[in-house]
Amino acid sequence: xxxxxxxPKLPVNLVANPKLSSWVRFTDDxxxxxxPGKVEIGQGIVTxxxxxxxxxxxxxxxxxxxxxxxxxxxxNEGVTSGSLSIQQSSRALxxxxxxxxxxxxxxxxxxxxxxxxxxxxxxxxxxxPRNVRTSYWELAGEVSLDHDATGDPTAKSAAERxxxxxxxxxxxxxxxxxxxxxxxHDLALLGxxxxxxxxxDISGAKLIAFDETAARGPRPRCDRSRRRFCRRGRRQRGGGxxxxxxxxxxxxxxxxxxxxx
Amino acid sequence: MPTIRFQLNGAAxxxxxxxxxxxxxxxxxxxxxxxxxxxxxxxxxxxxxxMVDGRATASCDMPMWSVADKDVVTVEGLGTExxxxxxxxxxxxxxxxxxxxCVSGILVSAAALLSHNPLPTEAEVRAALDxxxxxxxxxxxxxxxxxxxxxxxxxx
Numbered sequence: 187x188x189x190x191x192x193x194p195k196l197p198v199n200l201v202a203n204p205k206l207s208s209w210v211r212f213t214d215d216x217x218x219x220x221x222p223g224k225v226e227i228g229q230g231i232v233t234x235x236x237x238x239x240x241x242x243x244x245x246x247x248x249x250x251x252x253x254x255x256x257x258x259x260x261x262n263e264g265v266t267s268g269s270l271s272i273q274q275s276s277r278a279l280x281x282x283x284x285x286x287x288x289x290x291x292x293x294x295x296x297x298x299x300x301x302x303x304x305x306x307x308x309x310x311x312x313x314x315p316r317n318v319r320t321s322y323w324e325l326a327g328e329v330s331l332d333h334d335a336t337g338d339p340t341a342k343s344a345a346e347r348x349x350x351x352x353x354x355x356x357x358x359x360x361x362x363x364x365x366x367x368x369x370x371h372d373l374a375l376l377g378x379x380x381x382x383x384x385x386x387d388i389s390g391a392k393l394i395a396f397d398e399t400a401a402r403g404p405r406p407r408c409d410r411s412r413r414r415f416c417r418r419g420r421r422q423r424g425g426g427x428x429x430x431x432x433x434x435x436x437x438x439x440x441x442x443x444x445x446x447x
Numbered sequence: 448m449p450t451i452r453f454q455l456n457g458a459a460x461x462x463x464x465x466x467x468x469x470x471x472x473x474x475x476x477x478x479x480x481x482x483x484x485x486x487x488x489x490x491x492x493x494x495x496x497x498m499v500d501g502r503a504t505a506s507c508d509m510p511m512w513s514v515a516d517k518d519v520v521t522v523e524g525l526g527t528e529x530x531x532x533x534x535x536x537x538x539x540x541x542x543x544x545x546x547x548x549c550v551s552g553i554l555v556s557a558a559a560l561l562s563h564n565p566l567p568t569e570a571e572v573r574a575a576l577d578x579x580x581x582x583x584x585x586x587x588x589x590x591x592x593x594x595x596x597x598x599x600x601x602x603x
Contacts (some may be wrong), residue, residue, distance in 0.1 A: 356542055359538070360528060365480075368547065
């Protein structure tokens with residue numbers, strides 16, 4: 187008889203990166219920094235993760251700053267691929283946020299002298315009966331998140347979530363529309379060097395000499411005079427020959443070379 | 448090195464560069480405008496489009512000597528977050544992209560279209576954006592965004 191494998195207490199990516207503070211920080215300017223180890227490449231995951239964190243922490247999504255993944259500082263969540271980002275990262279992040287919320291409810295309960303169950307959080311402000319109130323940011327100095335996740339508090343049920351499952355505006359789009367640096371190509375790191383692939387004009391060519399000075403000069407431009415246009419108005423390269431003609435010619439040249447050897 | 452003078456986003460600009468450098472290399476390099484992107488390097492994909500004298504033009508294979516005395520507008524010159532171009536606003540409201548690498552070029556193509564044809568048909572929008580490749584497949588949303596701007600401009 188097979189024994190069902192025990193359900194792991196913590197999501198896999200949280201086991202690998204258990205420290206709460208590596209995922210969530212409350213910053214002095216009244217904002218929340220969420221730091222996932224997955225990369226936004228246009229799939230919208232950073233927005234989805236922000237929705238999930240906002241739901242669990244009870245803060246407005248506009249208060250959340252999604253920190254761009256960095257090898258040095260982010261939780262190591264492995265590669266961003268295989269449609270696994272939400273499945274893996276969000277389970278970890280949701281649990282982290284549930285634990286963070288619970289820690290702050292506990293601290294608020296102590297400070298305000300009100301039972302935790304009577305406290306509520308709205309956009310980061312923690313309040314209770316008789317108008318007692320504090321906030322994540324007021325308490326941030328006394329609540330350390332430099333400890334590992336326990337798996338104890340349970341995250342909200344689907345019915346309790348306000349944002350997850352609903353479309354919101356993607357957080358990465360304004361940067362892209364207003365041309366603020368968003369792409370790896372826009373980075374200029376200290377000591378950055380550029381490589382260039384130099385390709386021969388035909389396949390099968392062998393390198394017999396190399397002119398480094400020429401390679402360091404301006405990037406060679408495509409020769410417009412050789413361009414031709416096909417019927418649909420699209421440019422074709424290679425002097426108007428069809429692909430088949432060009433391939434045949436290249437094959438012919440390689441063949442002739444082989445024969446000459 | 449010769450000095451090449453041109454208008455860049457409305458400002459008189461002078462650069463001392465090798466005249467064989469491409470406009471894109473100069474924009475992204477010395478001038479620090481990284482909005483136009485390098486895609487194919489052969490004027491085939493549209494990621495590097497800028498407006499040159501009002502026309503959407505590939506900057507990746509445009510030599511600097513040919514830019515002299517021209518009027519160049521990059522995506523940075525279209526608008527800012529505080530004062531967005533109507534197209535930038537519409538691209539946000541339509542959420543018209545995924546990775547966004549092509550978007551600068553597409554905004555430039557669309558802005559050039561609307562500047563000489565303020566009320567294009569859908570077919571005209573599609574034709575104007577046909578030279579811009581978008582591998583994510585966001586063209587339909589972009590076409591909607593451009594048509595939305597055109598109809599707003601027509602009614603205002």
